[in-house]
Amino acid sequence: MEALEISWIGALAGLALAIILILFRLAPTYSLILGAIVGGFIGGADFSEVIKILISGTQSVQGTVIRIIAAGVFAGVMMESGAAGTIAKVIVDKLGGTKAMLSLALATMVITAVGVFIPVAVLIVAPIALSVGHKMGYSKIALLVALSGGGKAGNIISPNPNTIAAAGGFNLDVNQVMLGGLVPALFGLAVAVLLASLIKFKGTKVTDLEAAELEKASAANLPPLSKALVAPILAIVLLMISPVGSMLGVQFLADLKIDSLFILPFAGVVGALALGKSTKILNYCSAGLDRMTPTILIIIGAGAIGGLITASTLPAEVVTLVQASGISGVFLAPIAGTLMAAATASTSTGVILATGSFSNAILNTGVAPLSAAVMTHAGATVIDHLPHGTYFHVTRNAMGMTMKDRMKVVLYESMVGITMTIVSVILFGFIL
Template identity: 55%
Template sequence: MDGTVIHWGGAVVGLIIAIVLIFRKVNPVYALFGGAVIGGLLGGATIDLTVQYIIEGTNSVMGAVVRVLAAGVLAGILIESGAAERIAETIVAKLGEKKALLSIALATMIITAVGVFITVAIIIVAPIALSVGKKIGISKTALLLALVGGGKAGNIISPNPNTIAVAKGFDVDLAQVMIHGFLPAVAGLIVTIIVAKMLTNKGVMVSDSDQVAEEAGKKDKPSFGRAMVAPIVAIVLLALNPLGSILGIEALQAIKIDSMIILPVAGIIGLIAMRQTKSIIAYTTSGLNKMTGTAIILIGAGAIAGIISKSNLSAVVVQGIDVMGVSGTFLAPLAGILMGAATASTSTASIVAAGSFGEAILSMGTAPLAAAVMVHTGATVIDHLPHGNFFHVTAESVKMSIKERMKLIPYESIVGLTMAIVATILYGFVF
């Protein structure tokens, strides 16, 4: 080794140590930094080089970090104004009790898709789901699968941190990643409904104590029309350039506005439509606070990705694929799946997979956009394991025990795997 390239064995050991530390409840950021340092040193790099590679790795994710923080404006406004809750209530009310599971999954999907964190979206829709479930007799297992499955489907077509991270990781347009994730997301929603219906009478049923009473004096929520202004503006602005490319309209193609500008602007326009401009400081501060944790974790992910990207792991992986005779196309979703399982976070998995395996994936002939979508959907397959925050927050949202929550893991993995398979078929082989 020439002293500037880390041996793949050290990089892998560093990643494993980071995973173990996360399992041991060490803060994920420190776990990832610790794994990066150990991986660099075990891989043969000097302390100075290890630090340099870590800094280069963190620098590579700063674009994603800035965009994630900017997205906090839209997220904070949608959540704190009550707009997200109003959207969810309207969808469930319009579809009715006969289509309860569809309405719950669709509401969570849409709330997540318009820029609300998946965990927050589930928390918002969960009380509505519990109320419906108690009334018509649907188990918590089925309800939570509808919430999680809908959230996962919405997550791959959203301007959320995970989508921003994977788009930045492969240097492709955020809106393109969102658009190309639509068909896999629809497939995920359909499978969610099918599996959830099979679980309607399985598991613990909703009790009276599980339902959360409405807070006294809770402020009025905006109308559905006003609540939808911010999401619609964001979607339209994000879609202008991609639609121009698809339709061959040069005027639209010339419109290149970054999501760092679009998402805050959409949020502020929505706030004006809801006539709540006096609360702009409170809402945006809340949104920033909600995004800060994710932004910091992305920096940790960049650190470990920086070490792995400087190793010869990519070359070893490509060589192994050649020896086995397996199509290189499968490396993209597999990288997402493995990193999703390792970090129990779609956002972190997207950064680590792109930074660690991006070069190898692209060297196999996979287009950057296709790679981004396949890695992204792959990251949703096993990102719900117990060492991650998502597992525990979703369990608490429907007052479910850890034992019962564990039983749901295979079913939600089916949803993620469906989206990964559809994405791989579409963008790895068909298009």
């Protein structure tokens, strides 16, 4: 493989073709693999060399794939058992009233941060938000700004596929990337609450009919908070053992590097037992794996296109271009995350593409792996919510919004993402 060198034109053409096919609604996995194949041929490879590129690229992402499969156990327990719903309800009940926007944003942030996918987190909190909005007279636009902004903040500090991919792309532990995103996430939360509060009375309100339907559906049998918190607290404690040991100078703890591959399934199973759902563990595992499968397939495709780009002269050309332009190489990481997430309208797919395709180029500019991972990850939240992705439509349906109202939320969501990206660039690009 080392002797094979593909023209940067082929790599760029393959990436462009993959993105175009995704925009035309071809399944992302097929789009990415087809882009890798066509790009390989354009770049000068023959049939056997294209196969080597595909195999090498897909093999490089297997570590990320197996971690995401393992995380499915934890995600399945949190989503299917009602544990996430309990956490959301308690936060809103405790902080409701005048702190409604903070409570809604914080609830979505916490649920996403403990391993629930951001679309699912919004679906969980949306009924609570609509009920609060009806009582307070708040607009649906403001409510979704709070939910989506809080979800974005939680997403960059969660053990979700996007964080696992960001860590895997730069050979880091997932807990390092989670900790690195904490400060940007707090700024994102603050901006989401501020924006939602400024526009809380502007736009379409929750109707009496919608509120009545919510009352009927609110009789869900949720588990108690003490039991719902077992899985996330256990996961967070175990994930933080090594970083905390390093900070405190306790070598034994610092050396105890337990991978998320072991921690997340273990925490999920213990959480299910604590919830008294031992007979449903297999169902939770199946449900979690079903939710992870689309991301896993995308990662395989991203590995293929990443193999093409790694085998090409594109990374070297990108570094040369950055150096010639006089722009700091620091900006390549957030730009790559932003552009790839915008093209695919997905945080996880954007991170997977950005790290798989440009990680070498980013590192070659002199940026440290952790800094690169955090900035790429934050950049992927800027415009990952566009209409050609599922998140836009899932959240619109969850809030019962018109297309016009949902489009109004896009700008505010981007402001939250831009805030987190700027903070991450300042913190990891210039301070640390």
